[in-house]
Amino acid sequence: MAHQGNAWDREYRNPLLVTKNDGPQKDTLRFLKYLKKVEKYRVEEKNILDLGCGTGRNSNYLADLYNKVIGIEISKTALDIAKTRAHNMGVSVDYRLGDIGEKYDIPDNSIDVVLDITSSNSLDEKGREVYLEEVQRVMKKGGYFFVRALCKDGNQNVKNLLKMSPGKEYDTYIMKDIGLTERVFSRTDFLAMYGKYFKILNLEKKTSYTTFNNRIYKRDYWLAYMQK
Ligand SMILES: C[S@@+](CC[C@H](N)C(=O)[O-])C[C@H]1O[C@@H](n2cnc3c(N)ncnc32)[C@H](O)[C@@H]1O
Incomplete structure (x- = not known):
């Protein structure tokens, strides 16, 4: 499935x-609130890496809070929208066209907070291995990592898709x-995979409803707060 850039670009041209x-993703706001309340950590004037940043809704928001943000995205169409929105908001983000399943041009131990908001689901196993190693490499010790990823457990729609x-x-x-391959995770697999690299502070399952081709789908997500 390589990096699926074409499928994503097609999707952004005709969503x-x-x-x-x-606006920023609601779960991102909850994560920021958690850091502030529980970890006593403010995401301001920090170095942020937004993986698969899409049209920049989280990157631009965080840049507006005086953070230095790098956004990596495979779809040029999405990135162009992100840049226009940043320009209109008067914020500056280091947007890079690239594959999050390949090595990042970012120094070791330099990033405070990494976001993966439903992006690495699109990686294949080879890309996922690189992504895990790269995130671990670029993060500062004690830095935070937020992952929102598709959950397999207890979802009938996922069960049908895996079968059909x-x-x-x-x-x-x-x-x-949309010709897109997605990876879903059981709780056990998720914990084993990320637990190898990071300390898992909090893991919860959340249900959302998405309208797709005029049908409503129930999608379950893992929301994971982690630390290096
Ligand atoms: C569900 S969207 C979420 C976008 C954004 N994180 C947000 O919350 O609005 C997933 C994003 O990941 C990007 N993506 C998928 N595979 C990628 C890859 N290998 N490298 C970089 N970006 C990728 C897609 O183009 C898409 O923008």
Whole structure:
């Protein structure tokens, strides 16, 4: 499935799934609140890495809070929207066209907070291994990592997709309408994978409803707060 850049770019040119919303993602705001309340940590004047930053809704918001933000995104269409929005907001973000499943041009131990808001689901196993190693490498010790990823457990729609439209790799299915392969995670797999690299501070499951091709789908997500 390589990096699936073409499928994502097609999706941004004619959006069926991604949001057109330009405000920060609600779960991102909850994560920031958690850091402030529980960890006594303010995400201001920090170095942030936003993986698969899309149209920049989280990157631009964080840049507006005086953070230095790098956003990596595979779709040029999305990145152009992100840049225009940043310009309109009067903020500056280091937007980079690139693959989060390949090595990052970022120094070791330099990033305070990493966001992966539903992006690494699109990686294949090889890319995921690079992503995990790279995030761990670029993060400062004690830095925070927020992952929002698709959850497999207890979701009938996921069960059907895995059966009817399986991808080549373990726990993947192909979303036929947009030609995109997605990886879903059981709780056990999620904990084993990330636990190898990071300390897991909090893991919860959250249900959202997405309208896709005029049908409503129940999507379950893992929201993971982690630390290096
Ligand atoms: C569901 S969207 C979420 C976008 C953004 N994080 C947000 O919350 O608005 C997933 C994003 O990941 C990007 N993406 C997928 N695979 C990628 C890869 N290998 N490298 C970089 N970006 C990727 C997609 O183009 C898309 O913008």
